[in-house]
Amino acid sequence: MIQPGSAWMQGKGPDADIVLSSRIRLARNLKNTVFPNRLTDDRAVEMLNMIAGTVSDLEGEWNIRFEKLDNLSPIQRQVLVEKHLISPALIEEPVKYKAAAVDEQESISIMVNEEDHLRIQILLSGLQLQETWTIANQLDDALEEHLDYAYDNHSGYLTACPTNIGTAMRASVMVHLPALVLTRQASQVFTTLAQIGMVVRGLYGEGSDAVGNIFQISNQVSLGLSEEEFIHNLATVTQQIVGRERHARRHLQNNAGIVLIDRVERAWGILTHARIMSSEEALRLLSEVKLGQDLGLLPVRNSTFTQLTLYTRPGFLQAQAGHELQAAERDQMRAQFLREKLHENPET
Numbered sequence: 001m002i003q004p005g006s007a008w009m010q011g012k013g014p015d016a017d018i019v020l021s022s023r024i025r026l027a028r029n030l031k032n033t034v035f036p037n038r039l040t041d042d043r044a045v046e047m048l049n050m051i052a053g054t055v056s057d058l059e060g061e062w063n064i065r066f067e068k069l070d071n072l073s074p075i076q077r078q079v080l081v082e083k084h085l086i087s088p089a090l091i092e093e094p095v096k097y098k099a100a101a102v103d104e105q106e107s108i109s110i111m112v113n114e115e116d117h118l119r120i121q122i123l124l125s126g127l128q129l130q131e132t133w134t135i136a137n138q139l140d141d142a143l144e145e146h147l148d149y150a151y152d153n154h155s156g157y158l159t160a161c162p163t164n165i166g167t168a169m170r171a172s173v174m175v176h177l178p179a180l181v182l183t184r185q186a187s188q189v190f191t192t193l194a195q196i197g198m199v200v201r202g203l204y205g206e207g208s209d210a211v212g213n214i215f216q217i218s219n220q221v222s223l224g225l226s227e228e229e230f231i232h233n234l235a236t237v238t239q240q241i242v243g244r245e246r247h248a249r250r251h252l253q254n255n256a257g258i259v260l261i262d263r264v265e266r267a268w269g270i271l272t273h274a275r276i277m278s279s280e281e282a283l284r285l286l287s288e289v290k291l292g293q294d295l296g297l298l299p300v301r302n303s304t305f306t307q308l309t310l311y312t313r314p315g316f317l318q319a320q321a322g323h324e325l326q327a328a329e330r331d332q333m334r335a336q337f338l339r340e341k342l343h344e345n346p347e348t
Contacts, residue, residue, distance in 0.1 A: 006083055006106035006123070011304035013126020015242050017294050020174040020214065020306050021084070022128045024136040024231075027159045027168040028118040031148040035160040036097075036113040044097035044113065051112050054146040055101045062139065063104045069095040075324065078315030084123060084174075085109040108139065115160045116168075118143070125306075127242070129171055129235045133227060156223065166223030171234045174203075175241060176305070178213040178291040179248035189241060193217060198237060203283075203309075212283030212309065217241070253295055264292030272342050276328075277335035282312045311337060 008021050029035065033047065048068070055066040069077060069091065077091040086100050090111050099112040111119035120143070122136045150158040157168035164170075180186040190200045199220045202210040217238065219230045252260050267288035271277075290305040292298040310316055312334050318325050321333065 005307050005310065006085070008107055008123040008125045009083075009304060009306040009310065010125055011306060013124060013128050015239075016126035018176055018242050018245050019127040019238060020125070020176055022124050022126065022132045023084075023170075023172045023174070024122045024129070024132045025170040025172070026118075026120040026136055026140055027116040027157065027164050027170075028120065028140070028143070028147075029150040029158055029160070030117050031150045033117065033150070036115065036117060037160070039097070039113070041097070047117065048097055048099060048112060051118070051147070052099065054143060055110065057146060058139075058142055061142070062108065064101045064108060064110070065103075066099060066101040069098045069100065075315055075318045079313075079319050080109075082310055082313040082315050085121075086111050087114060087119070090114045108135070110143075116164075118147075127173065127235065127238055129173070129231045129238075133171070133231050137227075163220075164222055166221070167225075167227050167230065169222050169227050169230060170218050171227075171231050172216050172218035173234065173238050174214060174216050175238070175245075176212075176214055176287065176290065177241070177245050178287050179252055180241075180245050181213050183248045183251060185244065185248060189244065190215075193237065194220075196233075196237070197221065198234070211280050212287040214283070214287070214309070249291070249295060260295075261292075261297055264288050264295075264297050268292065268298055268342075271338050273339065274335045276331045277312075277338060278331055279312060279314060279334065282334055282338065283309060286312075308338075308341065311341070 011017075013019075030047065033043070036044070039047065052066050055064055058064055077086075077095070080086045080100060080102075081088050081091060083106065085102055085106060086109060090098055090100065097113050101110040101112070102108065107123050109121045109123075111121070120136060120140055122132045122139070124132045152158055156166040159165050159168050177186055180189060193200055197220045198217055201216045201218070203212065203214050203216070217234070219234060222230070225233075267285040271282070271285050271289060286305060286308055289298060314330055317330050317333050317337070325333065
């Protein structure tokens, strides 16, 4: 199940220089069955086997592979989190009755027995919310042919958390907004988003920090509008944010001049020469280098920014090493990896 990268990390798609990914996540529960936190061991095993059988029926059409989490090492589980294919909550112990199904391109993932019985997720590169929804809707329909969902005609899909009832859908975009942060406009933008029912989170969603100027923006509630309306609203807002980020970048180019060039070249210099590098520092410097690349101030390299954010994460480094590493060892390996990767020949 562990691959070097995922299709959604390739930096392609509309506005992919700013919108790193589009995601649709659907929460689903089975009818007449208590939520995962109340399942008995026997019922949890029964559910896991039933869902495994359902996914197996879809393997040929969707190229999905089902894997119980206790068959994966802790490092392998962490890598799946770092790739945004599963949530941090899914790998919390005990994992005995939890599972994940991921397709070959790593654009599709299904989490089993997280907060809800099923979490169906689709990830695409760039601003492709409608395309992401189309795939999610088709996969949801395919699963529902075999599974009886908990649904109420008044409340919609029933979920463990009341804020997810209704469509039980979270539409989100992961955006890179260095210029809005540098020009101190980001907080104002985020305040406005909260006022219109959007929520802004960090790199790995709820409870995570916004490092590397990367933010996740999603709908705050899932009740009251249709899926298409939620998606349209988020797409419209995202396009406006992209416009503001581009305007802020032009402002930096026109007014910062040598200061901006010095900033991105210093970041490049540290990344290509440092011998020790923490995860947070790597993300911060990579963010500044990406800004320099997007503005034509630095050469474009083989790996995309999104891929490099993965390759420097703790789990991925340990997976590459083949064993657990102490923090100091990871910091040295991270620095070495960045030196080697960023010195590769530019794309031609």
